[in-house]
Amino acid sequence: MTNLLPVVTAVAREAGARLLAIYSPDARPSGRDDMFAAAHRNEDAASQGLRAALSSVRPEARWISDDDETRPLPDDGEWWVVDAVEGNVNHVHGLPEWCVSITLLRAFDPVLTVVHQPVGDHTWTAERGGGAFLDGRPLHASAKTSLDAAITVTGQAEAAQTGTYHRLGDSITAMLAEALMVKATVPSTFPMLLVASGQNDVFWQFAPVIPGVAAGALLITEAGGVVTRVDGSPWRPGDPDILATAPALHKPAVAVLA
Known part of the structure; x- marks a missing residue:
């Protein structure tokens, strides 16, 4: 799995770069039609070559479809879970909280993930049993008790x-x-x-x-x-x-x- 993480990271960063090229902090959609047109444009830009790139390194892995997103799936095999523009509504309103999110499920358990936020150039990564990281620095949950x-x-x-x-x-x-x-x-x-x-x-x-x-x-x-x-x-x-x-x-x- 360790060899897979750099590949997935590169795919996420490439998709993020395409989105960053069409991002503007001054974006202000005038209404729903304008907003959804921009969102579809973003999806098309981020998705270019993304599925092919991931399938080339994990050809046996299946893909979570829109119909699958809210129901349990079979426990067997591997599944790619991808949101090419997570937080699309923020992108089209000029806000920075949007990212490319790629997760691999095995036996329907998340085992590898990359989240890349182009604004600020931040990347979160994790592998099952290997810890969680932001830009290479280890992450730790809160120690609060109340x-x-x-x-x-x-x-x-x-x-x-x-x-x-x-x-x-x-x-x-x-x-x-x-x-x-x-x-x-x-x-x-x-x-x-x-x-x-x-x-x-x-x-x-x-x-x-x-x-x-x-x-x-x-x-x-x-x-x-x-x-x-x-x-x-x-x-x-x-x-x-x-x-x-x-x-x-x-x-x-x-x-x-x-």
Whole structure:
């Protein structure tokens, strides 16, 4: 697997460079049509050659499709989970929180990931059993032991997920009574990266899509954090919710959210 990481990193960086070439901090879409046109342009630019490059080094690996993103898949074999423009909505609004995210699942468990953020030229990497890194520096989850000192974050529900809106609102209300700070944001990747680095302490999301959380889940566990379902049971990609925390905050976060 170690020989695969530099290849995947190069693929992510090349896709990121194409996106950076069409990025402007002054971008301000005038409405939905303008926004979605720019988002489609970004997807086309980032995806050029990306699938072919990954398939050339892992030809037997299958690909998570849009239809697969919210359901468990068979346990056998390897799967690529790719978001060529994670945080596309931020890119088209001139914000810096967007990235290229590539994760390899084996037996439906994340085993390798690369997340490249072109703005600032930052790259997060992790391999199962090998630790988590930002630009080559080891990452470590937070050492906090109490929610009243914790920065907690949840992912906004995806469009049309009306069934999750009330649950999301209730969870934010519950966490507001216990945590130092509660945030809701998009995309899921960035707050999870901050859990891996110890700058955020708790992240949870209902009805997450696999590309949004697979990379962060591996980085967090390799940084010493804990990833489960919201009720504390084991998590796997495609489950209907996810909870990621600093080690000492897992039980209290479950108590608030479950």
